[in-house]
Amino acid sequence: MATSVFILLFSSSLLLSLACACDRCVHQSNASYSTSFLAIAAGTCGYGAIAMDFNGGYVAAARPALYREGLGCGGCFQIRCKDSKLCTTGGVKVVLTDLNKNSQTDFILSRKAFMALGRPGMALKLMRLGTVDIEYKRIPCEYKKHNLTVRVEETSQKPSNLAINFLYQGGQTDIVLVDVAKVGSSDWKYMTRSGHSAVWNTSNAPAGEGLQFRLVVTGGYDGKWVWTEKEVLPADWKIGSMYDSGVQITDIAQEGCSPCDTGDWKRIN
Ligand SMILES: *[C@@H]1O[C@H](CO)[C@@H](O)[C@H](O)[C@H]1NC(C)=O
Ligand SMILES: *[C@@H]1O[C@H](CO)[C@@H](O)[C@H](O)[C@H]1NC(C)=O
Numbered sequence: 001m002a003t004s005v006f007i008l009l010f011s012s013s014l015l016l017s018l019a020c021a022c023d024r025c026v027h028q029s030n031a032s033y034s035t036s037f038l039a040i041a042a043g044t045c046g047y048g049a050i051a052m053d054f055n056g057g058y059v060a061a062a063r064p065a066l067y068r069e070g071l072g073c074g075g076c077f078q079i080r081c082k083d084s085k086l087c088t089t090g091g092v093k094v095v096l097t098d099l100n101k102n103s104q105t106d107f108i109l110s111r112k113a114f115m116a117l118g119r120p121g122m123a124l125k126l127m128r129l130g131t132v133d134i135e136y137k138r139i140p141c142e143y144k145k146h147n148l149t150v151r152v153e154e155t156s157q158k159p160s161n162l163a164i165n166f167l168y169q170g171g172q173t174d175i176v177l178v179d180v181a182k183v184g185s186s187d188w189k190y191m192t193r194s195g196h197s198a199v200w201n202t203s204n205a206p207a208g209e210g211l212q213f214r215l216v217v218t219g220g221y222d223g224k225w226v227w228t229e230k231e232v233l234p235a236d237w238k239i240g241s242m243y244d245s246g247v248q249i250t251d252i253a254q255e256g257c258s259p260c261d262t263g264d265w266k267r268i269n
């Protein structure tokens with residue numbers, strides 16, 4: 001008897017905790033826009049001009065709590081404004097590329113993204129408002145035409161100083177650990193994420209060798225290793241070049257929140 005009561009209590013609290021775990025937490029916030037697309041696209045995450053190709057120019061800067069010292073870089077968010085007369089219910093999908101240090105608002109969107117919040121004919125009205133109340137949620141990034149891609153950063157110096165940035169990171173996770181090794185070797189060298197950007201570096205990259213990577217991605221309740229199965233950087237890797245990792249991340253990290261996604265958001269890509 002006592003045991004079954006215990007089991008009942010236990011399983012109902014388990015159900016409760018499951019109910020609080022969701023893919024999509026909805027947050028209330030506000031957003032403005034920047035007239036300088038490049039300032040946001042080529043922002044503190046360090047993606048440079050390549051960010052223009054991420055998401056059709058739909059990019060955003062976010063306040064420090066969302067930027068998370070660079071960990072939030074590359075994350076995708078669905079944002080909609082709360083004035084239903086002016087704005088669509090689907091809103092817009094943006095990729096985080098920059099830290100918003102000074103603005104009064106939580107997000108600064110590229111002008112193109114800000115205008116896309118509006119219903120047809122409402123873009124100018126929105127621009128005149130300048131700041132709008134929004135709801136947002138993190139959503140998975142999808143890059144159908146790209147695997148996770150490694151860009152060798154300008155701060156790299158041959159032979160062993162290697163700095164990289166990950167582009168086209170799919171799914172809804174954070175990259176929290178990165179190791180590099182010579183292809184086929186188990187002598188992994190850890191990399192460090194540096195300078196509040198999304199750039200990872202090491203001064204111990206194996207010199208003159210083809211390189212492979214392994215990462216830990218996580219976001220809420222769990223971590224997972226992602227291994228590249230082949231050579232990613234050739235022995236003669238070039239600064240400024242991009243290399244296909246041959247893998248893509250599709251995992252979605254659970255967040256604990258209330259309320260969860262209400263489900264009335266139009267799906268956008
Ligand atoms: C935007 O929201 C933040 C709180 O999240 C608040 O501190 C700030 O004053 C708001 N800005 C505007 C312009 O309403
Ligand atoms: C890694 O980045 C940090 C911060 O930008 C820098 O101080 C350090 O020298 C870099 N190390 C290497 C090996 O590039």
Ligand SMILES: *[C@@H]1O[C@H](CO)[C@@H](O)[C@H](O)[C@H]1NC(C)=O
Nearest residue numbers: 144145146147244245246247
């Ligand atoms: C991703 O990598 C796999 C394995 O190397 C490859 O077969 C595939 O063509 C790549 N996909 C894209 C979109 O580049």
